[in-house]
Amino acid sequence: EPEVTQTPSHQVTQMGQEVILRCVPISNHLYFYWYRQILGQKVEFLVSFYNNEISEKSEIFDDQFSVERPDGSNFTLKIRSTKLEDSAMYFCASSEGTGAYEQYFGPGTRLTVT
Amino acid sequence: TQLLEQSPQFLSIQEGENLTVYCNSSSVFSSLQWYRQEPGEGPVLLVTVVTGGEVKKLKRLTFQFGDARKDSSLHITAAQPGDTGLYLCAGNGKIIFGKGTRLHILP
Numbered sequence: 001e002p003e004v005t006q007t008p009s010h011q012v013t014q015m016g017q018e019v020i021l022r023c024v025p026i027s028n029h030l031y032f033y034w035y036r037q038i039l040g041q042k043v044e045f046l047v048s049f050y051n052n053e054i055s056e057k058s059e060i061f062d063d064q065f066s067v068e069r070p071d072g073s074n075f076t077l078k079i080r081s082t083k084l085e086d087s088a089m090y091f092c093a094s095s096e097g098t099g100a101y102e103q104y105f106g107p108g109t110r111l112t113v114t
Numbered sequence: 115t116q117l118l119e120q121s122p123q124f125l126s127i128q129e130g131e132n133l134t135v136y137c138n139s140s141s142v143f144s145s146l147q148w149y150r151q152e153p154g155e156g157p158v159l160l161v162t163v164v165t166g167g168e169v170k171k172l173k174r175l176t177f178q179f180g181d182a183r184k185d186s187s188l189h190i191t192a193a194q195p196g197d198t199g200l201y202l203c204a205g206n207g208k209i210i211f212g213k214g215t216r217l218h219i220l221p
Binding site for chain 1: 147149151154155156157158159162202204206209210211212214
């Protein structure tokens with residue numbers, strides 16, 4: 001069964017450093033998403049991406065964040081200068097379409113900023 | 115701001131019992147999805163409900179979408195220890211997640 005994959009599973013970085021989280025969405029999906037979940041809190045939407053551009057973003061997704069689809073398979077989330085409060089699980093998801101189309105989630109990357 | 119409130123926040127019951135958890139909002143959603151999340155893993159989609167009043171069954175799990183498409187419920191019949199987990203509802207349109215109901219089934 002096709003699945004969303006994410007690498008690395010765990011990333012530890014120092015405050016102020018740049019990190020890139022990687023995702024490989026399901027191959028025939030056209031919409032891609034990033035979410036984060038701070039420990040013990042709810043899953044929060046960050047950004048959706050379609051046709052090589054951001055289609056929607058939340059207040060959390062400020063200028064420190066960027067997304068890219070550098071090739072036909074990868075979808076990346078970059079945090080330019082990490083802060084302690086960026087420590088969270090980051091989930092990538094993909095879907096065939098929007099609206100009622102199901103989003104399939106990857107296993108997540110645990111980002112720890114020290 | 116669209117919000118999804120889930121209740122109860124925690125639920126611990128004996129194996130074999132029935133239970134219902136709820137997902138409520140003051141906003142109308144085009145669809146609602148239910149996910150289950152295990153610790154350290156991503157949410158796994160269980161079902162999507164689209165039509166007001168819709169009922170979907172997944173083995174011992176019954177999902178219902180409210181007539182006004184503002185709320186949904188998940189009913190589990192004869193709960194098993196394998197049902198233990200965090201159950202999340204999510205609304206499309208603004209891709210909003212509720213905080214979840216943490217369910218623990220005691221053997």
